[in-house]
Amino acid sequence: MNGTRIRIAAALLLVAGAIAYVAMTVAQKAGVPGDEDWAQAAAAVRAGWQEGDLVVFSPAWAHAGAPVLRGLAADVAEQWDWYQASKHRRVWVVASRPHREPEPPEGWQAVSRTEAGRMTVHLWTPPADRTLAWEGMETLHDASVFRGDGTSRQPCTTWQDGRWSCGAAHPWQNVAPVSRDIAGRQRRVIWAHARDNGDPLEIRWTGVPEGRTLTVHVGLTQRAIEQDTGAPVVFEVRLGDRVAVRRTIDIHESGWFRHDIDIAGKGPQDVTIRVVARRNQDRQLCFTADVWR
Amino acid sequence: MRVAPTRRDAVVGAALAVLHLAFLASTLDVGFSRDESFYFNAAEQYAGWYDLLLKEPGKALSKEAVDQFFAYNGEHPALPKMLYGASWRLFGRMHDPVAEPFSRAWYFQGNPPDTLLGWFSESTAMRLPALLLASFLVFAVYLFGVEFLGRRAALFAALGWMFQPHAFWHSHFACFDVPVTAMWFLSAWAFLKSVPPPGAPRTRSHVRWALATGVMLGLALNTKHNAFFFPPLAFLWWAWTRRREWSLRLEGAGLRLRIPPVPLAFFAMLLVTPAVYYLLWPKLWHDPVGHLKWYLSFHAKHEYYWVYYFGTLYTKPPFPLPFPFVMSAMTIPGTTVLLFAAGSLRLLREWVVRAASRFAASASGLASRLPVREPGMVLFVFLNFLIPFAVIAHPKVPHFGGTKHWLHGVPFACLMAGVGFEVLLDGLKALADRLGRAFSTKGVRVAGGALALLLFVAPAAYDTLTHTADGSSYYNAFAGGRAAMGELGMQREFWGNSSYSALGWVNEELPPNSRVHFHDTTWDAVRMYWRDGLLRRDVIPVWDLGSADELLFHWHKEFTDIEAEARDDWRVDLPAFVSAPDGVPLLDAWRRETPRGKTP
Numbered sequence A: 001m002n003g004t005r006i007r008i009a010a011a012l013l014l015v016a017g018a019i020a021y022v023a024m025t026v027a028q029k030a031g032v033p034g035d036e037d038w039a040q041a042a043a044a045v046r047a048g049w050q051e052g053d054l055v056v057f058s059p060a061w062a063h064a065g066a067p068v069l070r071g072l073a074a075d076v077a078e079q080w081d082w083y084q085a086s087k088h089r090r091v092w093v094v095a096s097r098p099h100r101e102p103e104p105p106e107g108w109q110a111v112s113r114t115e116a117g118r119m120t121v122h123l124w125t126p127p128a129d130r131t132l133a134w135e136g137m138e139t140l141h142d143a144s145v146f147r148g149d150g151t152s153r154q155p156c157t158t159w160q161d162g163r164w165s166c167g168a169a170h171p172w173q174n175v176a177p178v179s180r181d182i183a184g185r186q187r188r189v190i191w192a193h194a195r196d197n198g199d200p201l202e203i204r205w206t207g208v209p210e211g212r213t214l215t216v217h218v219g220l221t222q223r224a225i226e227q228d229t230g231a232p233v234v235f236e237v238r239l240g241d242r243v244a245v246r247r248t249i250d251i252h253e254s255g256w257f258r259h260d261i262d263i264a265g266k267g268p269q270d271v272t273i274r275v276v277a278r279r280n281q282d283r284q285l286c287f288t289a290d291v292w293r
Numbered sequence B: 001m002r003v004a005p006t007r008r009d010a011v012v013g014a015a016l017a018v019l020h021l022a023f024l025a026s027t028l029d030v031g032f033s034r035d036e037s038f039y040f041n042a043a044e045q046y047a048g049w050y051d052l053l054l055k056e057p058g059k060a061l062s063k064e065a066v067d068q069f070f071a072y073n074g075e076h077p078a079l080p081k082m083l084y085g086a087s088w089r090l091f092g093r094m095h096d097p098v099a100e101p102f103s104r105a106w107y108f109q110g111n112p113p114d115t116l117l118g119w120f121s122e123s124t125a126m127r128l129p130a131l132l133l134a135s136f137l138v139f140a141v142y143l144f145g146v147e148f149l150g151r152r153a154a155l156f157a158a159l160g161w162m163f164q165p166h167a168f169w170h171s172h173f174a175c176f177d178v179p180v181t182a183m184w185f186l187s188a189w190a191f192l193k194s195v196p197p198p199g200a201p202r203t204r205s206h207v208r209w210a211l212a213t214g215v216m217l218g219l220a221l222n223t224k225h226n227a228f229f230f231p232p233l234a235f236l237w238w239a240w241t242r243r244r245e246w247s248l249r250l251e252g253a254g255l256r257l258r259i260p261p262v263p264l265a266f267f268a269m270l271l272v273t274p275a276v277y278y279l280l281w282p283k284l285w286h287d288p289v290g291h292l293k294w295y296l297s298f299h300a301k302h303e304y305y306w307v308y309y310f311g312t313l314y315t316k317p318p319f320p321l322p323f324p325f326v327m328s329a330m331t332i333p334g335t336t337v338l339l340f341a342a343g344s345l346r347l348l349r350e351w352v353v354r355a356a357s358r359f360a361a362s363a364s365g366l367a368s369r370l371p372v373r374e375p376g377m378v379l380f381v382f383l384n385f386l387i388p389f390a391v392i393a394h395p396k397v398p399h400f401g402g403t404k405h406w407l408h409g410v411p412f413a414c415l416m417a418g419v420g421f422e423v424l425l426d427g428l429k430a431l432a433d434r435l436g437r438a439f440s441t442k443g444v445r446v447a448g449g450a451l452a453l454l455l456f457v458a459p460a461a462y463d464t465l466t467h468t469a470d471g472s473s474y475y476n477a478f479a480g481g482r483a484a485m486g487e488l489g490m491q492r493e494f495w496g497n498s499s500y501s502a503l504g505w506v507n508e509e510l511p512p513n514s515r516v517h518f519h520d521t522t523w524d525a526v527r528m529y530w531r532d533g534l535l536r537r538d539v540i541p542v543w544d545l546g547s548a549d550e551l552l553f554h555w556h557k558e559f560t561d562i563e564a565e566a567r568d569d570w571r572v573d574l575p576a577f578v579s580a581p582d583g584v585p586l587l588d589a590w591r592r593e594t595p596r597g598k599t600p
Helices: A003-030 A035-048 A222-226 B007-025 B034-055 B063-069 B079-091 B101-106 B122-148 B151-162 B165-170 B177-194 B204-221 B225-241 B264-279 B288-300 B323-331 B334-357 B361-368 B377-393 B404-435 B442-465 B481-487 B497-509 B523-531 B557-570
Strands: A053-058 A090-095 A109-116 A119-125 A132-135 A144-149 A152-156 A158-160 A163-165 A174-182 A185-192 A201-208 A213-220 A233-239 A242-249 A257-262 A269-277 A285-292 B247-251 B254-258 B307-309 B312-314 B515-517 B540-542 B550-554 B577-579 B587-591
Touching: A003 B334, A003 B404, A003 B442, A003 B481, A035 A090, A035 A109, A035 A119, A174 A222, A174 A285, A174 B557, A185 A201, A185 B557, A213 A233, A213 A242, A213 A269, A233 A257, A233 A285, A242 A257, A269 A285, B007 B122, B007 B151, B034 B063, B034 B079, B034 B122, B034 B523, B079 B122, B101 B523, B122 B151, B122 B177, B122 B404, B122 B523, B151 B334, B151 B404, B151 B442, B165 B177, B165 B404, B165 B442, B177 B204, B177 B225, B177 B264, B177 B377, B177 B404, B204 B225, B204 B264, B225 B264, B225 B377, B307 B323, B323 B377, B323 B404, B334 B361, B334 B377, B334 B404, B334 B442, B377 B404, B404 B442, B497 B523, B497 B550, B497 B577, B497 B587, B550 B557, B557 B587
Parallel strands: A053 A090, B515 B540, B515 B550
Antiparallel strands: A090 A119, A109 A119, A132 A285, A144 A152, A144 A201, A158 A163, A163 A174, A174 A185, A185 A285, A201 A269, A213 A257, A213 A285, A233 A242, A233 A269, B247 B254, B307 B312, B550 B587, B577 B587
16 A cells, blocks of 8 residues: 555544544433433333332443332342342343343343333343242341350350340441442341451351252452451351351452352251451451252 | 744634633533542632731741641642632632621631622632633643644644543642643643754743743642653653763763753753742741651652542552553543544654664655654653653552543643644545545635544534533543443542532422531532532531431442442432433432431
8 A cells, every 4th residue: 555545544544433433422322311211111110010029220330210210129239139139029120221131140031021212121030940948137136146265155145236246336346237349249248257366256047947058158348358458267157067168268359259058958957157367357258148949 | 843833823722712711611510529629628728818918918928827827738739729719819709797697607717708809609719710721721732733733733632632521620620630731731832942953053032931941840840749740751851852962982081971952941940940839839938848848758658549440449559550541542532532543653653764764765765755843842742641641550659540640641642633633634635636636626625624623523522511510420432431430340420529410409309407418528518519509508418327318429439338338227229319421320319218316
């Protein structure tokens, strides 16, 4: 190519780039739902709403019109959590561009799809082959909490404001349901901040109902993994006296780690969660535990 | 080569500056960011010093007076805040504490000054010097472009700088970032004009520009500490461009070092700049060494801010090295980015061809067809673009999350985009010539040029003028538009200004005496909202969830725990109001459904 051709090609490329830019701008603006679209979407959801349903948004962060859905159970975190959503009977997915046509996750069933202007409303049901039998979060009050103190083991008997504390209430040395940013989104979890000097923290449920699977999630909070403090945390799940899961979580290790433990045919179980760290500064460990039939 | 701008150039530059001021003045509905609110407070406190200066000039210069009036916000030079304070005092419409006794609480020490001219609201009066400086920068960019790169490049450079949503938004603030951008640009321009081209004699004009460099750099340093990087840049540029004039020879018994003529501007930087710096910063008057030491150490050990970048929340070093480059590529309008890329490639090609022509005769022919440019000028523009970006890019330097900290490099990027505009026009001209005589008439060429300008400027203008209230949330269409914030996990607002978008809802919907948690919006910003009549005066600002009725949650990844706490404690799943331009939530307003102290 000679110089003139290169010059012409460069100019045409620039013009094409500018035209593409204009077209992208127009397309992006045109896809943004307005109040009328949100009203239509909300009407579709409310018309079919049943107790136990949940609203999520697609993309997960796109809850601009959320106020028109007030009063309904909903998830506004910036990422989906289909495991948590599967605890609901049905899930309404209120969708707009760029994910106006979301696909249900594996095992889920798409029940319906409704056009709502520039939006769509999808109704999905979670996998039908399992039901939730027990949640550690909901039965935390029934749990026994112990903390090691050197060679002794001390029960924590103070249940106040929905938290277990040993002795007087403490702002972070407690066991309690909280919401925390873990592995990219806010999660409703059980807070079990590690103790110092390798002293264990234990949360025990006795007679946990029978089921097929005990599913445990565990992770450190976003605030914890940002810090260079503390030491790795050893997390254990015990069924009776047997250690079913042992996981060491490094101080910067981000994740919401799932463990499925087969408990089929074993009858009601005693489930103990054990948390140990050599140095506990900022070791904000959190977990959930569920039994599925 | 240098082309002295004509009177007509000055008129064009002034017209662009006036247009810019008109755009800025007609888009003042910009919420008060955290840093601006602190400077409002500082400006108000500093302004008290003028009263003392008029009454008792001797006392005003005393250490006691300086410590009294300039104690606050000593981590930044006083000049911008002194200007904002003077403008506020002169032009601001103050509240009358007799007619409105409640308004006392909105002012420093409960003492609003008397209204003098009362032309503007208080925030606009504070912002006025920054608006004027931002507009003057447009004038300077155009004239610099005319002088060193040609009129066509200059025109696009000025328009390209005017129409940048982030820079335009920052231009409104009574802050330091656009002012220091202007000061840096003027320092650089003065410096370049003070250095005679290689081989040319030094004239009186060069001396005058050298003095101007000293003064401008003093003003720049008095605006923000970024300016400390200019002298090393200037030295590096001079040392490199005059590298062939350096020599070290053995002569007689010793070594003889020959150095090129040292620009007078360097002497001005050593003598004039410190004097200006000292004179305009009262905190230096009585303790220059002590305060300077504290100031430098404050910035050397600056705390780290969160940076949300491609789905990762960075809280400490190492920060991502490409951050400023990638953020600018995503937050400068796409058409300007395209021309910047084209301009950079052309300048790179010119450099390669010129370098090659020294070694290969075959390249000399190519080099002779290149545009004639002042030796070293392109490198100067490039370094002024690169260094501000590179300083922030260093993984150990706080990245802060926004785009304002390297803004002083962006006008130079616009000048390079101006060269890209030349590439476009040259190519279109070649195309017209090829298409035949009917297309190469002057009328067609002018019309084609105007259309090309429109094609590249109109999208940038549209992007800018549709993002005036929340410019820091702008991402260009190539990045996916504002949706990039959600899709790619990027910073959404910077910082604390988004409350402004909820004030209508607060004023209209909330019951009397509502206690509002303003989250990232500061007390100083709330005071100014009251003073400007933008917020109902019965609203009680609190920064504690337990005692709040509403939370104005500014969407920041690092703060989502606060929002979750409100959801959990108040047992509500969805916000009552969402500010979501282009569908991306910037602010969620949460409302307690049961009275405080009662469990839902």
